[in-house]
Amino acid sequence: MKQAIRNVAVPALLSLAIFTASAFAQQAPASASSSSMSSSSSMTKSHAQKRADVVEQRITDLHAKLNITDQQSKQWDAFTQTMRDNANKTDGAFRDRAQKLSSMDADDAMKSYAALAQQHAENMQKLSSAFSDLYAVLSPEQKQVADAMYRNEQAKKKAAHGPHKHSKSGAPASASSAG
Numbered sequence: 001m002k003q004a005i006r007n008v009a010v011p012a013l014l015s016l017a018i019f020t021a022s023a024f025a026q027q028a029p030a031s032a033s034s035s036s037m038s039s040s041s042s043m044t045k046s047h048a049q050k051r052a053d054v055v056e057q058r059i060t061d062l063h064a065k066l067n068i069t070d071q072q073s074k075q076w077d078a079f080t081q082t083m084r085d086n087a088n089k090t091d092g093a094f095r096d097r098a099q100k101l102s103s104m105d106a107d108d109a110m111k112s113y114a115a116l117a118q119q120h121a122e123n124m125q126k127l128s129s130a131f132s133d134l135y136a137v138l139s140p141e142q143k144q145v146a147d148a149m150y151r152n153e154q155a156k157k158k159a160a161h162g163p164h165k166h167s168k169s170g171a172p173a174s175a176s177s178a179g
Contacts, residue, residue, distance in 0.1 A: 058083070063076070084129065097112050
């Protein structure tokens, strides 16, 4: 029973710490001058651009690994648009929370975190649905590649949330909610 609670609580607490740290890192001090505010704005834009670049790289990698054909482009395009939309919604939600966090009390901060978690769950449902449509039109060989890729992704995520947060190479395990 303790292990089951730990399996649920540890990832939730790690996510809370990541969300909170991300929100604090994105937040500009209230007494900042206009020049540092524009600097913060450009930092946020560069951060948003970096996140968009990561999504685009993920899309490029998936396309190459799955060898998407012209006949699969309708489902592929719907899947990748969902990835982009999810990334944009998530980025907006984090920016919104970061702007409001300094004026939130603990109750509001917890509700805000719950809203972020709910947004993530909704995004994953949309992504899962779009992926199911794509998966249905993949060839048996493409399905084998996808199966192996997503099994490996889940193993990396599990390792990242377990007691050892680094891969055998010592680098942090990779986890992507975008795809």
